[in-house]
Amino acid sequence: MKEYKQLIGEAVHRAVETLTAEEAAELVEIPTDASMGDYAFPCFKLAKALRKAPPAIAGEVAAALGGNPLFARVEAVNAYVNIFLDRCSFLSDLLTQVTEQQGRFGRSEEGAGRKVIVEYSSPNIAKPFHIGHIRSTVIGNAIYRIYDFLGYDTVRINHLGDYGTQFGKMIVAYRKWGKKEDVTREPIKTLLGYYVKFHEEAEKDPALEDEARAVFARLESGAPEETALWEWFREESLKEFNRVYRMLGIEFDSYAGESFYSDKMQGVLDRLEEKGLIRESEGARIVDLEEYGMPPALITKKDGSTLYITRDIAAAIYRKEHYDFYKNLYIVASQQNLHFQQWIKVIELMGNSWAEDCVHIPFGLVSLEEGTMSTRKGRVVYLEEVLNRAVEQTREIILEKNVNTDSVEETARQVGIGAVIFQELANNRIKDYVFSWEKILNFEGETGPYVQYTHARAASILRNAEGWKPSAASLEPQRLSAIMGESAYQLARLIYQLPRIIREAGERYEPSVITRHAVDIAQAFNRFYHEEHILVPDEEEKNAKLALVLAAKTAIQTSLRLLGIEAPEKM
RNA sequence: GCCCCCAUAGUUAAACGGAUAUAACGGAAGUUUCCUAAACUUUUGUUGGUGGUUCGAUUCCGCCUGGGGGUGCCA
Numbered sequence: 001m002k003e004y005k006q007l008i009g010e011a012v013h014r015a016v017e018t019l020t021a022e023e024a025a026e027l028v029e030i031p032t033d034a035s036m037g038d039y040a041f042p043c044f045k046l047a048k049a050l051r052k053a054p055p056a057i058a059g060e061v062a063a064a065l066g067g068n069p070l071f072a073r074v075e076a077v078n079a080y081v082n083i084f085l086d087r088c089s090f091l092s093d094l095l096t097q098v099t100e101q102q103g104r105f106g107r108s109e110e111g112a113g114r115k116v117i118v119e120y121s122s123p124n125i126a127k128p129f130h131i132g133h134i135r136s137t138v139i140g141n142a143i144y145r146i147y148d149f150l151g152y153d154t155v156r157i158n159h160l161g162d163y164g165t166q167f168g169k170m171i172v173a174y175r176k177w178g179k180k181e182d183v184t185r186e187p188i189k190t191l192l193g194y195y196v197k198f199h200e201e202a203e204k205d206p207a208l209e210d211e212a213r214a215v216f217a218r219l220e221s222g223a224p225e226e227t228a229l230w231e232w233f234r235e236e237s238l239k240e241f242n243r244v245y246r247m248l249g250i251e252f253d254s255y256a257g258e259s260f261y262s263d264k265m266q267g268v269l270d271r272l273e274e275k276g277l278i279r280e281s282e283g284a285r286i287v288d289l290e291e292y293g294m295p296p297a298l299i300t301k302k303d304g305s306t307l308y309i310t311r312d313i314a315a316a317i318y319r320k321e322h323y324d325f326y327k328n329l330y331i332v333a334s335q336q337n338l339h340f341q342q343w344i345k346v347i348e349l350m351g352n353s354w355a356e357d358c359v360h361i362p363f364g365l366v367s368l369e370e371g372t373m374s375t376r377k378g379r380v381v382y383l384e385e386v387l388n389r390a391v392e393q394t395r396e397i398i399l400e401k402n403v404n405t406d407s408v409e410e411t412a413r414q415v416g417i418g419a420v421i422f423q424e425l426a427n428n429r430i431k432d433y434v435f436s437w438e439k440i441l442n443f444e445g446e447t448g449p450y451v452q453y454t455h456a457r458a459a460s461i462l463r464n465a466e467g468w469k470p471s472a473a474s475l476e477p478q479r480l481s482a483i484m485g486e487s488a489y490q491l492a493r494l495i496y497q498l499p500r501i502i503r504e505a506g507e508r509y510e511p512s513v514i515t516r517h518a519v520d521i522a523q524a525f526n527r528f529y530h531e532e533h534i535l536v537p538d539e540e541e542k543n544a545k546l547a548l549v550l551a552a553k554t555a556i557q558t559s560l561r562l563l564g565i566e567a568p569e570k571m
Numbered sequence: 572g573c574c575c576c577c578a579u580a581g582u583u584a585a586a587c588g589g590a591u592a593u594a595a596c597g598g599a600a601g602u603u604u605c606c607u608a609a610a611c612u613u614u615u616g617u618u619g620g621u622g623g624u625u626c627g628a629u630u631c632c633g634c635c636u637g638g639g640g641g642u643g644c645c646a
Contacts, residue, residue: 029589042589044626054626079626080590124646165645213644258646284644293574294642301644308646337575338641364576365640372639397609404607415609427584430576432639439583443609445595446584453609461606504587516585519594530602530611549606571609 001097001496004028007070008039008083015064016057018049030497034490037075037082038090044079054079087489088477094496095544098551099470105551106499106558111152114326117319118144118154121250122257122332124161125237126170126191129244130380131435132333132366132373138424139363140331141250141564142511149562150506155323159315160257162234164308166195168216171229172208173198187236192375199376217305220262234259247387247417249564261314265306268314272299275350287346297342312343316358327357329509334362334430361509364432381435391416393441394449398571404460405570415449418565422448425511425563446519451556452568454522458553459569461534465546474543483541487531488548491524495555502562511563518559525552 009025016024024041031040043057050057058076065074065083073084098105120140123133140156148154173194174183182190202208219226238255245251269285272278277287283302289295299310319328330340340360348355367373373380394416398408405411423440427433443449462468484492498517505513534545557567 026587029587031590032586032593033591036590040590044589047626078590161646163646169645282643286643295574296643298643303644305644307644333640334576335640336646339646341575362576367639401607401609403609431584432577433583439596442596445609447595447609449609450595453607457607457610464606512585516594523594526610527612529606533606535606571607 002070002093004039004070004085008041008065011065011068012041012061015061016046016050019046031082034493036077036080037073038085038493039083041081041083042079043081086477087484088480090496091480091484091489091492091544091548092475092477094492095470095547095551096472096475098495098554099475099547100472102550102554103558105554106502107149107151108499108503109151110503111147111150111326113153115153115155115323116147117157117323117325117328118147118331119157119159119329120144120331121245121252122159122161123241124166125257126167126188126233127161127195127237127375128188128192128380129241129383130373130375131383131386132380134383134386134420134424135363135366135429136331136333137245137248137250138421138564139361139429139511141248142425142514142562143329143331143361143506143509145562145564146502146506146511146514149502152326155254155325156252157254157256158252160234160238160255160259162230163220163258163262163311165213165216165305167219167230167233168212168214169198169208170195170233171215171219171226172212174229183232183236187233188240191233191237192378196376196378213301213303213305217303220305230259244384244387247384247413248421249417249566256315258308258311258315261311261318264314264318265310268310268317269299271350272346277346277349287349289342289345292345294338294342294345297346309339309343309346312339313346316343316347317352320352320354325354325357327359330358330360332360332362334364336360337362359509361429363429367432367434369434369436386440387417387420389437390420390441394419394443397443403571405568411568411571414566414568415443415452415571418452418560419443419448421563421565422451422515425515428512429510448565449571451518451522451560452565453571454525455553455556455560455567456569456571457529458525458549458556461549462546462553463569464535465542468543468546470547470550471543474540475547479540480544483544484548485532487524487528488545491521491528491552492548494521494524495551498555498558505562514559514562518556518563521552521555521559525556528552 005025005028008028010021012024013019013021027041029040031037043054046057047054055078058079058081062074062076062081065071070086070089071083072086075082118140121137123129144154144156170191177197178194215226219230278285278299284298285300286296286298289297297309298307300306319325344355344358370379391412395408395412398412420440501513501517505511534549536542560567
């Protein structure tokens with residue numbers, strides 16, 4: 001398909017040689033107000049080099065672009081050149097492409113031969129999978145899907161929090177107060193109970209903390225009793241996690257968590273020693289980062305056991321050797337910003353130039369109205385409960401509205417889960433937010449159900465069109481004239497932008513760019529739907545409009561798919 | 572103390588350094604003999620303060636205020 005920004009860039013370059021075609025293309029804007037054209041080229045920056053007033057330059061550029069048949073109209077307005085596309089050839093080009101490519105529209109091969117690792121979700125074993133975990137899980141899944149769509153080779157890693165002193169605590173608590181049958185019956189809640197009790201008791205008796213550290217040290221050195229208990233906790237927890245992953249439609253290529261690297265720790269310590277990066281301080285071993293403005297990185301504790309920073313370093317080195325990644329992405333809360341800065345710096349100090357390919361993608365904090373979530377205090381909202389309630393409420397709405405669907409259960413699941421995911425991906429990931437039941441169960445306005453509903457509407461029209469198939473002949477430019485109104489054209493423009501939007505979402509690691517665009521397309525579609533009748537008697541007009549409906553449906557479906565949300569055909 | 576992030580209508584949020592700051596929710600008023608009213612139309616209302624850089628700042632830089640997070644033996 002034609003890349004208009006590029007074409008305009010080239011044309012500007014021919015008119016003003018001091019600017020390369022690429023530089024010119026970079027400057028091309030899409031005006032907020034459609035009455036100022038489909039594209040605009042601001043001339044301020046040229047004023048200095050050309051020693052002319054911007055409006056004068058705009059006039060010259062406009063004159064130079066004027067003869068191009070792709071542009072219906074080119075006007076100089078003050079310092080801007082406003083460019084109006086020839087709508088018929090634009091629509092013909094777009095609709096031909098989208099109806100041919102369908103689900104492949106927007107796909108790219110730019111990532112061919114490059115491997116991208118996406119680490120996401122990474123819950124802690126033996127702790128509840130709560131609403132705070134949804135962010136990493138859902139953002140990571142979307143980033144994986146976006147990179148996959150852009151042609152990259154992807155590896156999805158669930159870096160389970162299955163190691164560390166917390167397991168010492170858990171084991172100590174289980175031995176003191178635990179019952180096997182309770183754990184088997186309800187693993188996570190029971191184990192969490194032990195964990196909470198441990199902290200209560202440790203307040204009165206600080207010796208428990210030391211005991212827990214000692215038990216973890218035994219676990220790390222491979223003691224059979226501790227290892228068996230740990231394996232059992234891990235297994236029971238994974239059963240629960242997988243139930244949630246299935247609901248969300250999320251999968252992983254690897255569950256290599258922290259424990260996976262336990263036997264690789266010594267190698268890291270040796271390499272750090274070799275490089276002379278380690279020194280002893282207060283009984284612990286550290287890498288001093290003072291000259292980089294950071295507190296020291298604690299590599300081992302005074303009892304010799306490791307910390308998670310050591311495991312993250314080991315993991316990154318292992319991944320570089322094992323996968324030879326192009327990018328190694330970590331979808332982890334912004335609370336860990338310093339942690340990531342520290343260990344990536346350590347990797348760099350070890351002489352690894354690929355340190356810069358390790359990217360921390362932070363996101364904001366989820367809190368409850370009562371305050372921050374606290375596993376220890378048992379102040380959590382379970383993700384599974386959120387998903388179940390969203391599905392339940394959707395089911396009620398479906399029955400109430402008497403919705404046209406083949407399976408109430410299936411649709412309730414698609415829409416309920418989709419609503420939760422959509423909301424999670426609607427805003428910039430860095431923003432903090434306060435969880436509220438009222439908000440998450442609201443399905444009106446800019447929400448997942450709105451976009452899905454629009455998709456279902458488009459699907460419904462195509463069903464009503466019985467047997468209609470897009471044909472290239474009916475999309476020739478001369479046959480489109482006078483058929484398409486303003487709302488149709490504005491919808492088409494948004495569909496055209498989708499491939500660029502997907503690339504931007506990938507570059508910025510920001511799925512919300514796609515979420516917002518999906519809403520824009522849905523709004524434009526609904527406007528078009530209300531203003532114009534689609535299944536009209538005139539064959540030529542009907543063909544063109546149906547092609548646009550199909551293109552809109554395709555664009556919405558692709559957007560939702562990249563976000564990890566299903567697009568029901570009926571609802 | 573030091574470091575990082577955030578601050579936009581009543582609320583929740585958008586906005587590659589560009590033209591008149593964009594939506595949704597809420598409030599007010601409408602649209603269903605018409606392809607799905609989970610829809611659409613109209614209306615209401617916004618850049619925390621202060622300096623600077625720039626032809627142009629919600630956006631970049633400095634300071635201030637407010638909120639959140641981090642800061643050596645948890646992850």
